[in-house]
Amino acid sequence: MGSGEITYQDVWVVFTDKTDISFLRHLKPGYRHCYALVKSESKKWVKIDPTSKQTKVYVFDFLSEDFDLSEWFSQNGHTIVKAPRGGDQKNSMFIGVISCVEITKKIAGIGKANLFTPYQLYTWLKSQEAT
Numbered sequence: 001m002g003s004g005e006i007t008y009q010d011v012w013v014v015f016t017d018k019t020d021i022s023f024l025r026h027l028k029p030g031y032r033h034c035y036a037l038v039k040s041e042s043k044k045w046v047k048i049d050p051t052s053k054q055t056k057v058y059v060f061d062f063l064s065e066d067f068d069l070s071e072w073f074s075q076n077g078h079t080i081v082k083a084p085r086g087g088d089q090k091n092s093m094f095i096g097v098i099s100c101v102e103i104t105k106k107i108a109g110i111g112k113a114n115l116f117t118p119y120q121l122y123t124w125l126k127s128q129e130a131t
Helices: 022-026 070-077 100-108 116-130
Strands: 008-014 033-039 044-049 055-062 078-081
Touching: 008 044, 008 100, 008 116, 033 070, 033 100, 033 116, 044 100, 070 078, 078 116, 100 116
Parallel strands: none
Antiparallel strands: 008 033, 008 078, 033 044, 044 055
């Protein structure tokens, strides 16, 4: 990769029912929390999980390069959607509540300001698969 060259990493968004914030229980079951799963340029999987207390980063450096962690999450009951490659940076500036959705959108390069809940993010990502 030459200097100034932009490369995009593959990003998946994982949706789950798990939340440590009680008032989020009113959100759609299965879509109460989201986080990013990234396959780095070095073929290592990285999980970036923004929780209410901290953002947890897990590097799965013990997995072989050909292991598909996104498929493993899918087969183990998680809803997972691949984000569009390159993202949508035209509206990347947003001032609002820092949430799992906002952090995950930033990681995936999604600049849509009107996505507030994990389910809204999920439906938008699914609509992008069709295009």
